[in-house]
Amino acid sequence: xxxxxxxxxxxxxxxxxxxxxxxxxxxxxxxxxxxxxxxxxxxxxxxxxxxxxxxxxxxxxxxxxxxxxxxxxxxxxxxxxxxxxxxxxxxxxxxxxxxxxxxxxxxxxxxxxxxxxxxxxxxxxxxxxxxxxxxxxxxxxxxx
Numbered sequence: 001x002x003x004x005x006x007x008x009x010x011x012x013x014x015x016x017x018x019x020x021x022x023x024x025x026x027x028x029x030x031x032x033x034x035x036x037x038x039x040x041x042x043x044x045x046x047x048x049x050x051x052x053x054x055x056x057x058x059x060x061x062x063x064x065x066x067x068x069x070x071x072x073x074x075x076x077x078x079x080x081x082x083x084x085x086x087x088x089x090x091x092x093x094x095x096x097x098x099x100x101x102x103x104x105x106x107x108x109x110x111x112x113x114x115x116x117x118x119x120x121x122x123x124x125x126x127x128x129x130x131x132x133x134x135x136x137x138x139x140x141x142x143x144x
Contacts, residue, residue, distance in 0.1 A: 003130045008046055008100040013129065020050040025101060027056040032095040041093040048097070071126045106130075110137040 010016050016024070027048070035041050049057040068076070121131040 002127050003106050003133075004046070005100045005103055005105040006130065006133075008097055009104070011050070012047060012126075016050060017054075019054045021101075023050050023054040023056055024048050024097070028095055028098045028101075032098070035093070035095060041095070043092065044094045046092045046097055046100070069126070106134065106137075109134055 006014070009021065011020065031042050044058050049059075051057055119131050119134060121128045125131075
């Protein structure tokens, strides 16, 4: 389970400060106009790195895997290696991010209750916090 709107809008593990969230929105907004003026899309990551001084950092070329956490390395190995199709561009448009920031995908997840749900996440999964949030919302709904 992966809540892309949360990780894109709040940073992985909800790590963005309010100023960093604003920096991402501003960066995406400016790039959207650059795309319009250029007549083509700019591509980039969907989860952006933001420095402590609130500057969005977009790496050039392939990421340096030695600097990434193991789960990201496995992701890159899979999607840029075995799963990459020859015609795939391998990136998101830079303006795609804005729709995820503005649309919280799990906003109404509490409406699933009281239906049975099976959710599985590994004990050490980096995305386990999404499952915990989902489970907490389900409990709140059941207790209403």
